[in-house]
Amino acid sequence: MSETGDAVPGAATARPHGARPAPTIYDIAQVAGVNPSTVSRALSKPGRLNAKTEKRIQDAAKQLGYRANPMARALPTGRTHTLGLILADITNPVFFDVVRGAERAAANAGYTLLVAESQESGEREAAATERVAPSVDGIVLGATRLGDDQIRALAETKPVVVINRAVSGVDDIVPDLATGIDEALDHLAELGHTALAYLSGPSQSWMSRARWQLLIERAAARGMTIVEIGPSSPTIEGGREVFARVATSGVTAVLAYNDLMAIGVLRAAREQKVDVPRSLSVVGFDDIFGSDFTSPALTTVRSPLDLVGEFAVQRVLDRVEAREGTAGEGGATLSTTLVVRDSTGPTGK
Amino acid sequence: MSETGDAVPGAATARPHGARPAPTIYDIAQVAGVNPSTVSRALSKPGRLNAKTEKRIQDAAKQLGYRANPMARALPTGRTHTLGLILADITNPVFFDVVRGAERAAANAGYTLLVAESQESGEREAAATERVAPSVDGIVLGATRLGDDQIRALAETKPVVVINRAVSGVDDIVPDLATGIDEALDHLAELGHTALAYLSGPSQSWMSRARWQLLIERAAARGMTIVEIGPSSPTIEGGREVFARVATSGVTAVLAYNDLMAIGVLRAAREQKVDVPRSLSVVGFDDIFGSDFTSPALTTVRSPLDLVGEFAVQRVLDRVEAREGTAGEGGATLSTTLVVRDSTGPTGK
């Protein structure tokens, strides 16, 4: 007889929060009159057991309000059903959609998302990664400050997918920049622009360099000229600061590394009484939240960031579950597009 | 000698990902020549052991690159060192700072944050909560769709703190609305406004009602009149839709339930050629990211959302660690303030 949960001797059940302990498979086993291992099988491998027995167990589980203890399950299996998402800065609007897409994909697969922030610091990021790594099955790294070697080392530990960056030997999800850049250049060409400037972001930014590379290449193909101005801080302030150099560069249109910088340019232009888009066309990248609040509303190259998050999670999951996944294989579905708003217009000439 | 990370002896068992198994206290015990339990004590209760032994063990741990397995630790102790943050909508900019503040507070305390999103659906939220609850020590609930009873039931299971809402019997962190509202009304009064309108959000929104209650009370005290227009969707679209009713209501200033709605009003006003602030002053709530991108830039009542997140986590932690915490006790440090920008001005009269 000896009751299971009640008269536990030494335990004294001095629970932290005074709640009664959650039911376990042992409780269910007792109610259903079977062995705990049978309960485990009934719950995790439907069909393995006699239908009647299985039903009896499931009824008991339901009746007791049973919820499997994830920790207990993770211990022998090594699988936590949790994924880590590590971001340089949660408040950076670029990541909003990434987080949402990732969260959704994870939830759909029955996984939970652990979000950690590195506050733009390499050390903190390393610390955050170390803290998160042991309790997740896989990791999505966004705008990481980690070095290639650190990332590769991590990737040998568990499945890792990098977003918006490429690290040789590590999976990545990067939207296809070419489509959006082509559209943007075509758009500017149509409006008569031939002399462009690129306002580059931080010099270490993989994405800033990638955009710049593609821009020179594609601008050249169209017979347009383009100069790089920067690098500078990828913020509103950064954009504002380089405005003077834009104004004196003689270009009629600028593409900023990101929307924040583009907004900075817009502001500086307004302060200097430079008319956008009449005297200067401005194009951003990312289409972050709020980029249509500005006046003029910002024309920008939109990345499907929610899909980036979603695909990144799917890719990690493919690896975790050892299936030959091809989530988001080929940038086709991850193409970027130009969102034309009011910050671009015909050249003043 | 023996370099740190290199010759880790790992047994190279066929792991899912091919990685060598993480070192355990058993490995350390073997290296240090002691019993595993001794290792456990050396690592978790410094001082309990002979200094020499302790050092030897710690050296071995360092050499092996030991990281405690959180699951294994959580199993006997019941403490996961993880906190759950459940939000209705991660992409709602109002939560950005909450997430950041919460993440920081959690990280500082050595805790990890588990973020889940309910996608504005009560069912999904219940599901998300159920999924998250077993693996966290406490929960912060933001903009929840759960009923009071559900929340109370959850709160009996583990420490719960609700933000931006009050549920009797459950801890909450709500900024002090009065300070900001007083400032806003004083500001409008100074500008000559006497007839105001409040654009209310969803009728079930606790926060929308709370703001409205305070507004009538404080407006009356100043001899101002105020009418409620709404309820409507707390979005840009929602704000735009009620603009017609604002225009015909005869008021000279509106306070919108949140910035998104205020921005909607700004847009509709521009479309209708209504000059803001000359013909109409507009005040928002929250000071979300991007609310200064608009033109005119939005005057808004700012809530210290990062502190809300931070205090909520601290409060949960106080309960989790059973200390008599008083984090954020008294709204003093959580006062709201008016951010005056360009959407408010003297009445046209």
Add this chain to the structure above:
DNA sequence: TTCCATTTGACAACCGGTTGCCATTCGCGT
């Protein structure tokens, strides 16, 4: 040197599941 009070650290049980192995039972064909 002897004896006792303290340290120190080993043993083993336990947290709540999972899973390989094996004995039993069942159903079926003949």
Add this chain to the structure above:
DNA sequence: ACGCGAATGGCAACCGGTTGTCAAATGGAA
């Protein structure tokens, strides 16, 4: 009615820590 193979479910070990108990070792005092 009998024999056989497959279906079923019990047993026990294990995942990696934590912790109560207790014996051994240590040190100090007499």
